[in-house]
Amino acid sequence: MKRQWRRIAVLSTAALAGLSLAGCAGGSQSEPASSGSEPSGTITWYVNKTPTMTSAVYQKVVDEYEKQNPKVTVKVIDAGGQDLSGYLKTLISSGQAPDVTQAQTVNPDNVNNWLDLSDQAWVKKASQTALGKSGSYEGKIYSVPVAYQVQSLIFYNKDDFAKAGITSTPTSWAEIDSDLQKLKQAGIAPMASAGDWVPESQIVAMTYPSLSSHWWTDRTAGKVTFSDSAWESNISRFASWVKNGYVRKDAVGLDYANVTNDFAEGNYGMYIQGSFITTNIAQVSNPANIGVFAIPLTGGSGKAPLYVGGAEGWEVLKSTKNKAASLDFVKFLGTDKQAIKTLVAADGDFSDVVSYSMSPVAQDIQTLAGKSDKLIVDQGTSVTPAAFAPMATQQIQNVFTGQSGPQISKAMDSWWTANIPASK
């Protein structure tokens, strides 16, 4: 009998050692709230850390919230240098989804992950503007951006412009091409670019002001294509810049952060980028004299609207185990003026809700934004498919391998036809 029990004990120990591994998979890191009306428990907040949106910035927001809500603990997690949305997908599919995340563009692939916030009182009020609605999809609101970034901008070096004999900022693509030539003749590197996602983001910035707000819906319906739109014109233009030496032929091998610093220090004449680089420019020890103007229309006449993207919007995941605290935290992020100011100022965003001390170039952008119509694409049902950005990033880099605008646009159309089901 004793022998029998010893045998069972040894075998059980071995079995438990193996089975315990099955329980090693992590689950959500949130803890449910204890009973009571006040939010309590632990929630995780998934954020995007950048050179300017640092741990200290997010911790300041967390500290303020926890001071107001001492029963809630907020843990900040980030992608650790990996792609933000890619890592979020990993967390979700492995059962470790955070509770609150930086707003992801809602599309048919991911819509089932986010909680509908439409019934929240503060959301009803905050989503009355076009910007506030930009976190909605098919009538439901999943996030409410309280700030925006202006994407369709060309930053320029005022001293380089003067040196090249350019007396006013260009208002058309023809004038920009002419100015690039003047900069090159003056021995100045005309246009900055870099590798990875940068060329694609620059083409998007050049193109979006000339698209309708429902362009993606039209593309899915087959009413428009990349080849017959401003996409091809701008890709061709960019390819000609590379060919003519206005953009370095080896720019695709350069790092975004280094190129942005180089521009801020005065090593390039122009740089197509979003307003978020104003914080990078401010951090450079000896910045050049930088100005900014809006990207013009491609084809057609008139003034182009500013392409803006919502910022500082937050989503709650459906999988959250602490819905009360998560909703309360998102409400704090969307309504607490100090929290909004902390995030907006660090990210170089613009907001109608708060104001902060801005750098001169940021003030220029705000002035520009006040005088321009704003175009918000990716709203409602007209959204970019999730797989578009990586495909476009790869295809558009072909401007550096010698491909033409029509070739690249055609490849993008072929990809679309093969991968995106046509809408009825």
Added chain:
Amino acid sequence: MTGSSEGGVATAPAATRRLLETLGGRRSRTRGSGGRLPLLPQLAMLLPALALFTVLVIIPLVMSIVYSFTNLDSYGRVTSVVGLANYKHLFLDPNTVRALEVTAVLTIVCTVVINFASVGIAMLLNQRGPMYNVYRSAIFYPYVFSALISGFVWSAILNPDGAINTLLTRFGLAPVPFFTDPNLAVVSLIVVTIWNSMGFSVVLYLAGLQTIPQDLLEAAEVDGASSFQRFRKVIWPLLGPTVTINIVLVSIGLLRTYDLVVSLTGGGPAGQSNTIAYRIIALGFSSNEAGQASAGAVVLLLATIALAGIVMLVRRRTSWT
């Protein structure tokens, strides 16, 4: 716990015998013939390792194969079974075909260069002397760095404003487009891979060389064999097992090249230096096509098995193992 030896075979000491009897329920046969343990204790001892292997290898493998026939997305959802559509899409997708080409070139070139170079370097280092320990450390140290770190370091050296191009420009020469030209990007990947991986192969070959009996080499020398003949007829055949292991290990490792691509070329320009592992990750996480990514992983697994099998078969036929 020490054992005793009877006729050259170890016998278990008394405590161990009692433990085995407890587990087996009968007396274990531990006579000089080296009797086997009863089945139950064998299984009990294997169970932890089997459990680990099942959880970490078998289950993910089976799941991957199953998901490769579905439309699994990056969020872990499956809504339909798509049959062979993922595989068809994989081989019709020009990006995946290019990734397969790059992986094949990288694997073949690096395997050949690493192995040939490592044998030569190992032979040079297979000598006594204090400086030889320094040389061995110098050859091995790149292997200590992770591929990711190596990629970042070499990216700083090879990028358009990196050390090499800065020097070239300073001397009035044209910069080299290491990351801009598609073919040069692949060459850069090959060179850095060789630099990063060779140390391990050198150490393996050194160990193999040191097992070759010196009297065989002396006998060959006495018989008038030249250096090349000694290498060809004595050293190379005796290095056979080491060569087989190294070729298999190196080539299987190269098929999975991912982190070096991330840190060195980013897969660019325009995806022209993507490897299949990089493509699988891109499909699974950036493009939301986890089903296709699973199909890619299955194809990679089959390629790995085929490669290892071919290498073993060829070497067996040439009597090197």
